[in-house]
Each structure stands twice: as structure tokens, then as C-alpha cells.
Amino acid sequence: MSESGVAQVGLIGLAVMGKNLALNIADHGFDIAVFNRTTAITQEFIRENPNTPGKLVGCDTLADFVLAIKKPRVIIILVKAGAAVDAVTQQLIDAGVDKSDIVIDAGNSLWTDTIRCEKQYAEKLKFFGSGVSGGELGARFGPSLMPGGDPESWKHLKPIWEAIAAKVDPKTGKPIPGAEPGKPVTGGVPCTAYLGPDGAGHYVKMVHNGIEYVDMQLISEAYFLLRHLLGLTPPDLAEIFSQWNLTELDSYLIEITADVLQQRDPAKPRKYLVDSILDAAGQKGTGKWTSTSALDMGVPANSIAEAVFARCMSALKEERVAASKKLRGPKAGNKKHGKKMIEAIRQALFCSKICAYAQGFQLMFQAQQEYHWKFDFGTIASIWRGGCIIRAGFLQKITDAYTRDPKLVNLLMDPYFRKQIQNGQDQWRQVVALAAQNGIAAPAFMSALAYYDSYRTAVLPASLIQAQRDYFGAHTYERVDQARGKFFHIDWPDAKRPQIEA
Numbered sequence: 001m002s003e004s005g006v007a008q009v010g011l012i013g014l015a016v017m018g019k020n021l022a023l024n025i026a027d028h029g030f031d032i033a034v035f036n037r038t039t040a041i042t043q044e045f046i047r048e049n050p051n052t053p054g055k056l057v058g059c060d061t062l063a064d065f066v067l068a069i070k071k072p073r074v075i076i077i078l079v080k081a082g083a084a085v086d087a088v089t090q091q092l093i094d095a096g097v098d099k100s101d102i103v104i105d106a107g108n109s110l111w112t113d114t115i116r117c118e119k120q121y122a123e124k125l126k127f128f129g130s131g132v133s134g135g136e137l138g139a140r141f142g143p144s145l146m147p148g149g150d151p152e153s154w155k156h157l158k159p160i161w162e163a164i165a166a167k168v169d170p171k172t173g174k175p176i177p178g179a180e181p182g183k184p185v186t187g188g189v190p191c192t193a194y195l196g197p198d199g200a201g202h203y204v205k206m207v208h209n210g211i212e213y214v215d216m217q218l219i220s221e222a223y224f225l226l227r228h229l230l231g232l233t234p235p236d237l238a239e240i241f242s243q244w245n246l247t248e249l250d251s252y253l254i255e256i257t258a259d260v261l262q263q264r265d266p267a268k269p270r271k272y273l274v275d276s277i278l279d280a281a282g283q284k285g286t287g288k289w290t291s292t293s294a295l296d297m298g299v300p301a302n303s304i305a306e307a308v309f310a311r312c313m314s315a316l317k318e319e320r321v322a323a324s325k326k327l328r329g330p331k332a333g334n335k336k337h338g339k340k341m342i343e344a345i346r347q348a349l350f351c352s353k354i355c356a357y358a359q360g361f362q363l364m365f366q367a368q369q370e371y372h373w374k375f376d377f378g379t380i381a382s383i384w385r386g387g388c389i390i391r392a393g394f395l396q397k398i399t400d401a402y403t404r405d406p407k408l409v410n411l412l413m414d415p416y417f418r419k420q421i422q423n424g425q426d427q428w429r430q431v432v433a434l435a436a437q438n439g440i441a442a443p444a445f446m447s448a449l450a451y452y453d454s455y456r457t458a459v460l461p462a463s464l465i466q467a468q469r470d471y472f473g474a475h476t477y478e479r480v481d482q483a484r485g486k487f488f489h490i491d492w493p494d495a496k497r498p499q500i501e502a
């Protein structure tokens with residue numbers, strides 16, 4: 001049962017994210033009303049957490065839940081993205097939420113849904129969107145939070161979001177570790193900032209996830225090359241990734257990779273778990289959304305899409321097993337490479353990572369024009385420095401790049417990133433060539449290099465594509481010696497005849 005109007009905030013949806021975020025909010029002294037569609041889950045949650053610094057008010061009905069929260073109500077929804085968000089929003093309206101109340105969808109919703117919901121429910125409540133990243137532990141002890149919506153609503157959410165977000169050291173930009181139940185981190189810069197109206201926060205969260213896909217793919221390709229080119233074992237590799245975590249590659253994903261590679265299989269302790277896990281990657285859709293958005297807007301985010309396709313390819317396990325017995329390639333592996341090759345793969349990973357982030361930021365650059373947002377890219381990179389899955393020392397370098405030049409069109413043009421690629425590109429090319437020669441699939445390394453080489457090429461072969469298009473479909477072409485926007489067409493079959501009399 002609820003007490004009337006005591007809670008400063010409410011939260012609906014007590015699955016992995018909701019439970020942990022509610023405890024994080026309570027740890028920061030906020031009284032919070034909680035509700036879950038399946039009542040037993042609410043009751044168990046309250047039973048298991050009797051002594052939180054802020055009070056947890058368990059509610060069995062939505063009517064009780066709405067009454068339990070002070071007005072104007074701030075209500076966070078953390079349910080499955082899609083239809084459930086609309087269902088819960090409508091139920092809140094039916095239960096008495098009104099126009100002065102703010103409903104925050106903190107799930108992984110498609111940004112266009114957030115734009116639609118803000119409009120659709122405008123007469124009934126203030127609908128707001130926020131990305132939350134960091135998984136279970138992030139939600140519990142400090143996520144990265146990416147809010148977007150009406151700025152007035154943000155004023156009500158801001159104190160809660162700034163309190164519960166991950167914190168970074170203002171001098172080093174590194175995450176401040178050490179939060180524990182009941183003892184949150186105090187001080188530091190919170191990993192949250194208002195990003196813009198309607199779907200801006202969910203768009204940024206989606207791109208974060210797209211980058212996460214490619215970050216993970218690149219790390220797994222580095223692992224695979226080290227294993228198959230050099231014949232290294234999981235514990236050797238764990239050591240290498242631990243060492244890499246002390247370099248420019250320092251990041252949460254590299255850190256957990258080192259941990260993963262040390263893990264023995266609980267069912268077969270002589271084996272390493274990574275060798276017992278089926279090589280078929282799952283996906284929930286945010287990488288696909290990012291790639292679809294890139295295709296829709298014509299932004300070349302090829303490595304992000306490649307990472308999604310790599311998961312699709314991995315899922316074709318049975319077909320790949322059958323093909324492996326029929327389709328021939330070179331014999332992989334040349335264990336003579338040694339330490340120099342380890343460093344070359346590290347450089348290839350770092351250069352590819354720079355290109356992947358360049359694509360993600362280029363995508364957001366285009367989206368802000370499409371949706372009339374005004375992103376501060378330095379701020380976006382800064383709120384990803386802690387709490388989220390792609391957190392990395394590298395993000396401080398991105399913030400620095402946009403501080404140097406807020407109008408930077410592509411990260412590759414920043415002096416720091418230019419220099420890093422200049423330093424690493426010979427080794428990057430060597431690794432990509434070796435992967436090809438040895439028949440080892442490294443699609444994200446290869447597509448990142450193709451992105452780099454295409455982006456730095458003043459004249460691409462697209463002139464021939466335009467000629468072909470004009471030939472078969474009269475699609476017209478622009479000329480190098482005329483202003484952009486002037487289009488030409490010729491009657492192509494005539495071109496076979498001599499144009500100039502000898």
C-alpha cells in the first residue's frame with residue numbers, strides 16, 4: 001500500500017534496469033514510489049530492500065502509485081521499449097496523471113517514437129525521453145544518462161539525474177570508482193547533460209549503442225587475429241588486453257575483455273569459457289536502428305553497419321559450419337610474427353576505433369540538421385566518459401577535439417586524431433593485408449580502413465557510377481568544370497562513335 005504524496009519521484013518497471021535505478025535513486029536520499037505490472041515483483045523488491053536512505057514506497061496499483069508521488073509528478077518508465085511504453089503512458093493518464101506531470105521514458109526507445117509520444121500525449125502529460133546506459137551495474141551505481149525533451153521538464157528531472165549519474169574526476173576526466181549500496185559517490189562531474197528537444201536524448205543513446213556494436217566487433221576481431229595469426233591462448237590474450245588497457249585503448253570494454261579471457265568454464269574447468277560459448281551473437285536492434293538511420297540520411301557509417309552484419313553472419317552458424325567444409329581459403333597462421341604483430345594489431349584496433357567514432361559523430365552531426373537539434377558534441381563525448389558501456393579515456397580526447405573546434409566536421413580532421421592515424425596506419429594496413437592473405441575475417445577493421453581511405457580521397461570512382469546511371473537511366477551527372485547543382489545528360493550510345501573528327 002502507498003502513502004499519499006510522499007515520494008519525490010516514481011518508477012514503473014522493476015526488471016533489471018528499473019530495480020537498480022530505483023535503488024540508486026533511493027541511495028541518493030530521494031523517496032521513490034515503485035510499481036511493476038506483476039505485483040509479486042514489487043512486493044519482493046520492497047521486502048528485499050528494507051533500509052534504503054530514501055524511502056521505497058511499493059505500490060500494488062497504478063492508482064496508489066500516482067497518489068504516492070508529490071506534484072508535479074516525476075515518473076520514470078523502465079519497461080520494454082515499444083508498445084509497452086504507450087500502454088503504460090495511457091494507464092498513467094487513466095490513473096490520474098495530468099498535464100503538469102512529467103513522464104520520462106528511460107528505456108531504449110526509438111527516437112521517432114519519443115517524438116511521436118511527446119506530441120501524442122501533449123494535452124495529457126509532459127512526455128520526456130532519456131537514454132540510460134551502463135547495464136545493471138551502471139543503473140545501480142551510476143549510469144550515463146542522455147536526456148532529451150522539453151527544457152522545463154528537464155528542470156524537474158535534473159537534480160535526480162545529476163545525483164544518480166556516474167561521476168568523473170574534473171581534472172582527469174576518468175570515472176570516480178567506489179560507489180557501494182547506501183554509499184554513493186559524491187562530488188565529481190555527473191555523466192548527464194540536457195541534449196535537446198523531443199527525441200534528441202534517445203537518438204544519442206541509439207548512436208552510443210551503434211558505436212558499442214562496432215567497439216565490441218573491433219575488439220573481437222583483434223582477439224581473433226591474435227589467436228589465429230599468432231596462435232596465442234586465452235590467458236596470453238588476457239594479459240595482452242590488460243596491457244592494452246594501460247594505453248590509449250584504456251576502456252571498460254577492453255577491461256572486461258581481459259576478465260572474460262581469464263574465465264574458466266565452470267562445467268569443464270580445464271577449458272576457458274570463451275571456447276565453450278557458441279559463436280552466434282545476439283542483438284536487440286539499436287545497432288540496426290543506427291545503421292538504418294545512417295542509410296536514411298546518406299551518412300557513411302559503414303563500420304557501424306558492418307558490426308551489425310558481422311553479428312548477422314555469426315548467427316548463420318549451421319550454414320557457416322557447412323561452408324567451412326566446402327569453401328577453400330588460404331591456410332591461416334604464421335606464428336613467426338611475434339611481438340611486433342601484437343603492437344600492429346593494437347594500432348589497427350586504435351585506428352579503426354577512431355574511424356568508428358568519427359562515423360558515429362558524423363551521424364549525429366547530420367541528424368541534428370534533419371531534426372532541428374543543436375548538439376554539443378564535446379558534451380556528448382563528456383557524458384560518455386563514465387557509466388556507459390563505451391566509457392573510455394579516449395572520450396576525453398573527443399571532448400578536447402570539439403573544445404578546440406566546436407564546428408569540427410569530422411573527428412579525423414582533428415590534429416590529435418590525425419596524428420594517431422598517421423602513427424598507426426602502416427601497421428593497420430599491414431594487419432588488414434595479413435588478415436586478407438590468411439583468410440581471417442576482419443570486416444570492421446577492413447571497413448574502417450576503407451572509410452579512412454575513401455574519406456581522404458579527393459576523387460573517387462563515383463564518376464564512373466554517375467556515367468553508368470546516366471547511360472542506362474538518364475539520371476544525369478554533374479561536371480567537374482561546372483558549378484554544383486548543374487546537371488548534364490548525353491545520348492550515351494552515340495558516345496561510341498568518334499566525338500571529334502580526326
Ligand code: NBP
Binds near residue numbers: 018084087
Ligand atoms: P525489459 O526490457 O526486459 O522489460 C521488462 C519490464 O517491462 C518488466 O518490468 C515488465 O513487467 C515490463 N512490461 C512489459 Br515487458 N510489458 C509491459 C506492459 N505492457 N505494461 C507494463 N509493464 C510491462 O527490462 P530491462 O532489461 O530492465 O530494460 C528496461 C528498458 O531499459 C528497456 O527499454 C531496455 O531496452 C532498456 N535498457 C536495458 C539495458 C539492460 O542492460 N538490460 C540497458 C540499457 C537500457 P512484468 O514484470 O510484469 O513482466
